Amino acid sequence: MTATIKVRNRDAKSNPHGQKKMARLRGISRHRAYTVAEIAERLHVAKGTVRRWMKAGLEPVDGEKPALISGDTLIAFRQDKRRTKQHCQPHECYCFRCRAPRAPALTMADYVPITPTRGNLVALCEECGTTINKLVPRAKLEALEAILEVSIRPGPIPINDIGSPSLNDHLKTEA
Numbered sequence: 685m686t687a688t689i690k691v692r693n694r695d696a697k698s699n700p701h702g703q704k705k706m707a708r709l710r711g712i713s714r715h716r717a718y719t720v721a722e723i724a725e726r727l728h729v730a731k732g733t734v735r736r737w738m739k740a741g742l743e744p745v746d747g748e749k750p751a752l753i754s755g756d757t758l759i760a761f762r763q764d765k766r767r768t769k770q771h772c773q774p775h776e777c778y779c780f781r782c783r784a785p786r787a788p789a790l791t792m793a794d795y796v797p798i799t800p801t802r803g804n805l806v807a808l809c810e811e812c813g814t815t816i817n818k819l820v821p822r823a824k825l826e827a828l829e830a831i832l833e834v835s836i837r838p839g840p841i842p843i844n845d846i847g848s849p850s851l852n853d854h855l856k857t858e859a
């Protein structure tokens with residue numbers, strides 16, 4: 685698991701547009717179906733990984749034993765996964781409603797320290813107003829402040845404050 689994440693990160697750095705990742709689906713044809721073992725072999729992943737994808741929504745062809753997955757379904761599933769892993773620009777956070785990286789509304793964000801060296805960047809999605817956040821190293825704050833108006837909060841936001849409609853107000857009043 686850890687190894688997979690490391691590989692993904694390295695890919696993302698060397699190729700921010702994910703072209704290398706696309707190449708991993710090249711062995712898969714949209715016009716045929718594959719067993720779990722075939723998918724594992726072609727995509728260079730463990731069979732357990734393919735079974736996990738199936739639990740996570742990769743649908744096998746109805747009534748086939750052993751399970752068969754159509755190339756079409758597999759490609760759609762993997763591309764959807766990839767979308768949820770889109771990489772954010774330094775000032776962007778992933779918005780779970782838009783399902784995309786989004787910049788903070790009004791270029792305003794709060795930095796909530798969690799440890800002396802890192803904290804949570806909290807803002808509102810510029811598209812839909814949903815609360816967005818991500819962990820950022822404190823060392824990156826200066827660079828962020830060149831793009832965003834960052835208010836450094838003294839401590840974690842109380843749980844009942846997160847995602848409440850009043851978040852907008854406190855961003856305005858405390859900015």
Ligand SMILES: [Zn+2]
Nearest residue numbers: 779782809812
């Ligand atoms: Zn959004």
